[in-house]
Amino acid sequence: MSLQQEFRNAMSKLAAAVNIVTTGGDAGTVGITATAVCSVTDSPATLLVCVNRNSASNEIFKKNGRLCINVCASEQQEMSKHFAGMTGLEMSERFKLPGWHLNEHQVPVLRGALTTLEGKISDTTEVGTHTVFFLEVEAIATQDKDALMYFDRQFMELKANVKVSEAA
Incomplete structure (x- = not known):
């Protein structure tokens, strides 16, 4: 097995929140499902998201210069599948599904996230x-909800609000 495959297998054991990353603007409106999202600092509040260059x-993300990270609630699994390309639904149709609205910068934001x-x-880096x-x-x-x-x-x-009990 290659190191690349071993790495992918290892990363499958790293539990991660499911996010739909969106942008809108002159370059177009698109979104993808991503788990490679991480906080960087709280001053200024900054996140990072990793996106395959072949995507x-x-x-479009680069050209628009604005993003929304929509952290999915448990009931948004089907929406996550659409934006992961698992259902065959075209990009323009994905944003016609219930729950999307545009912010003041024309970036889609998911209600109920x-x-x-x-x-x-x-900033970006390759x-x-x-x-x-x-x-x-x-x-x-x-919002206080169960996570996906x-x-x-x-x-x-x-x-939400389920704690692991301590060993006796």
Whole structure:
């Protein structure tokens, strides 16, 4: 087995939140499902998201310069599948599904998401096959709901307010 395949297998064991990353503007309106999203700093509030350079959305993200990270709630699994390209639904049709509205910058924001983080791309860097986008957050909305996670190549629900009990 190649190191690349071993790495992919290892990363499948890294539980991650499911996010739909969107942009809108002069270059177009697109979105992708991503798990490679991480906080960087709280001052200024910044996230990073990694996007494959072969993705058609990559260049549109760069040209528009604005993103919204929509952290999916458990009931948004089907929406996540659409934006992962798992259902064959065309991009323009995905944004016609219930729940989407445009913010003041014409970036799609998903109603009912666990969290939405809207902002501008402050920097990018190319690493291997991916572009790392740094998003400086300008607006945040959160809700208390169950989360949608991706673990071991499967979608899973993480219940809110459930604590792991301590060993005796």
